[in-house]
Amino acid sequence: MRKPFVAGNWKMNTNSSSSIELAERIASGTMEASGSVTMTVCPPFVYLQSVAQALSTSSVGVGAQDVYYEAKGAFTGEISPSMLKDIGCTYCLCGHSERRHVIGETDELINKKVTAAIAGGLLPILCVGELLAEREASQTNGVVTRHVKNGLAGLSAEKASAVTIAYEPVWAIGTGLTATPQQAQDVHDFIRKLLAQMYDDKLAEEIRILYGGSAKPNNAADLMGQPDIDGLLVGGASLKADDFLAIIQAAM
Numbered sequence: 001m002r003k004p005f006v007a008g009n010w011k012m013n014t015n016s017s018s019s020i021e022l023a024e025r026i027a028s029g030t031m032e033a034s035g036s037v038t039m040t041v042c043p044p045f046v047y048l049q050s051v052a053q054a055l056s057t058s059s060v061g062v063g064a065q066d067v068y069y070e071a072k073g074a075f076t077g078e079i080s081p082s083m084l085k086d087i088g089c090t091y092c093l094c095g096h097s098e099r100r101h102v103i104g105e106t107d108e109l110i111n112k113k114v115t116a117a118i119a120g121g122l123l124p125i126l127c128v129g130e131l132l133a134e135r136e137a138s139q140t141n142g143v144v145t146r147h148v149k150n151g152l153a154g155l156s157a158e159k160a161s162a163v164t165i166a167y168e169p170v171w172a173i174g175t176g177l178t179a180t181p182q183q184a185q186d187v188h189d190f191i192r193k194l195l196a197q198m199y200d201d202k203l204a205e206e207i208r209i210l211y212g213g214s215a216k217p218n219n220a221a222d223l224m225g226q227p228d229i230d231g232l233l234v235g236g237a238s239l240k241a242d243d244f245l246a247i248i249q250a251a252m
């Protein structure tokens, strides 16, 4: 019922020519997947427009790695939802672990971003997940509950249905350590039940929950084979066209 979703987070990588080259290779390799997999890439802000152009004849969408919650005005350095819509963005990441733990974003700020993104017509991908110390202290479910509840605070079921959740254990991001399919499935199942409590069974059944954390061609099928893992948010492997395409192939 839930269409698989593969998203690539390019983080602070590529340049003006390599971003277009990567986008063109992805566009030409995804024709077969166009009806069966939702696909998007999230390049750095400055390359969004040229990447959107390079992908315009494909069904690969473009997403931003972040967004600000105000519509316009004296917010130096920030980018609004309407600006992202204007240049062809469909998605935006909100609360990626690097923004939570490197930049210092709070749940309150992330909630404002999610809310503003939806109001501005974007589809947010809300990232949640625990640190290694939190997993070792058996706090995973508590952390994920806090991230999901605070991230979606104040949103009706209708608004929340625009959101995709990405469960990304921080200890697995960019480390080469991947959660086992069972570890990831357990948390995805937990999140789905939490959404049913917060909203209703319909929303919980329909919302897509992606896994992220060192997803690669060699573990993608096993991860996406789990009943509650609806796709992958891919960092490092999304910078290599062949790897990203192999992950999309595994989602079909």
Ligand code: PEP
Residues within 6 Å of the ligand: 009, 011, 168, 172, 173, 174, 175, 176, 212, 213, 214, 215, 233, 234, 235, 236, 237
């Ligand atoms: C990410 O950036 O969201 C991510 C999951 O990175 P990686 O795949 O490199 O672990």
